[in-house]
Amino acid sequence: MSAQRQKFGIGTLIFILLIGAAFTWAGMVMVGQSKIDPSWQRVAGMIVDSTSRISKGSTTYTPIVQYQVGDQTYRITAFVGTSMYPAVGTTREVAYDPAQPHNAKVVESGVGGALPYIFSIIGVALCVFAIVSYIRSLKRGSEIKRLMQSGQKLQGVLVDVEVASTSSNRRSSYKLVVAATDSAGIVQNYVSDSISGIAAIAMQDFRTTPIPLDVYVDPADPESYYVDISDVPNLTPDKILELLKKASTYTSVNGRGPATL
Numbered sequence: 001m002s003a004q005r006q007k008f009g010i011g012t013l014i015f016i017l018l019i020g021a022a023f024t025w026a027g028m029v030m031v032g033q034s035k036i037d038p039s040w041q042r043v044a045g046m047i048v049d050s051t052s053r054i055s056k057g058s059t060t061y062t063p064i065v066q067y068q069v070g071d072q073t074y075r076i077t078a079f080v081g082t083s084m085y086p087a088v089g090t091t092r093e094v095a096y097d098p099a100q101p102h103n104a105k106v107v108e109s110g111v112g113g114a115l116p117y118i119f120s121i122i123g124v125a126l127c128v129f130a131i132v133s134y135i136r137s138l139k140r141g142s143e144i145k146r147l148m149q150s151g152q153k154l155q156g157v158l159v160d161v162e163v164a165s166t167s168s169n170r171r172s173s174y175k176l177v178v179a180a181t182d183s184a185g186i187v188q189n190y191v192s193d194s195i196s197g198i199a200a201i202a203m204q205d206f207r208t209t210p211i212p213l214d215v216y217v218d219p220a221d222p223e224s225y226y227v228d229i230s231d232v233p234n235l236t237p238d239k240i241l242e243l244l245k246k247a248s249t250y251t252s253v254n255g256r257g258p259a260t261l
Contacts, residue, residue: 005144005229006173006194008137013130020126027120034079034116036095036105043067045094045106050086051077061085067094069101078106080115140193147226151216156180156190156227158211164194178213178227190215192227 045067053060062081067074076094096104108115160177176192218224 005192006196007141008130008133010134013134016126016130020123020130022123023119023126024123027116027118027123030079030116030119034105034108036107037097039098040095040104041069041098042093042095042107043069045076045092047086047088047090047092048075049088051081053081058083063092063106065092065094065106067096067104069096072101074102074104076104076106078108080108143224144226147216147218147224148228151226152183152219154180154182154190154215154217156213156215158213159189162191176213176227176229178215180215182217182222183219188222190217190225190227192229195229 045065047063048066049064050061051064053062060081060083063078063086065076065078067076074096078092093107093109094104095107096102156178157180158176159179162175162177164173164175173194173196175194178190178192179187180190182188214228216226216228
C-alpha cells in the first residue's frame with residue numbers, strides 16, 4: 001500500500017453530508033410525531049405491556065400504556081423505546097384528542113423527550129463538521145503546494161513513527177517525525193500530516209539506518225511546514241542508499257546536512 005497524506009476529499013464530504021442529512025431528517029420527523037397539540041387533554045396512564053424489536057443483536061423495548069377516558073379504556077404504544085424492559089405498573093402521562101380519545105400520544109420526558117432534538121443536533125453538527133473539514137483540507141493542500149514551490153527545503157532524517165489514530169476497521173493512520181537543522185542551526189522535530197500505508201517504511205530499521213526526508217518550511221513563519229512523504233512508498237534498501245548519497249551531496253554543497261542524532 002502506498003503512503004498517502006490523508007485528505008478530506010469530496011467523496012468523504014458527500015458521504016458525511018448524507019449521513020448528517022439523514023439524522024436531521026429523522027430528528028425533524030420525530031419532533032413532528034412527538035409534538036402534542038395544546039388543546040389535547042392529559043391523563044395518567046399505566047404501562048401494561050411492551051413490544052420488542054431485535055436489531056444487530058440488541059433488543060429495544062417500547063412500553064404499551066393503558067389509559068382511560070370516561071368509561072372507555074384505550075391502549076397506546078409509546079414513541080420512544082429503550083434497551084431496558086419497562087416496569088409494568090409504572091405510571092406514564094398520556095395526551096389525547098378530546099374529540100377522538102383513541103388518538104393519543106405518550107408524553108415523553110427526560111432523554112425520551114429530548115431524543116428527537118438530539119438527532120437533529122447530531123445531523124446538523126455532522127454537516128458542519130464535513131464542510132469545515134473539507135475547506136480545511138483544501139486550504140492545507142494549497143498551503144503544501146505553496147511550501148513546496150517557495151518554502152525553504154531542509155534535509156532531515158526520520159526519527160519516529162507515531163500512531164495518529166485507529167479506525168473501527170483497524171486501519172491506522174500515522175505521523176512521521178523528522179529531525180532537521182533549521183536556518184538558525186538548531187535541530188528541530190517536524191511532524192508530518194497524518195498518512196496511511198507505510199508498510200515499506202515500517203519494515204526498515206530507520207533508527208540504525210537513517211532515512212532522509214525533506215521538510216519544506218516557510219521562512220517567514222517557521223511553524224508552517226510540510227514533511228514531504230512522496231518517497232515513502234518506494235523506500236526499499238536501495239532507495240534509502242540513493243537518498244543517503246543525495247543527502248551527502250547536499251551536505252558538501254550547502255555546508256550543512258541532516259542533523260546528527
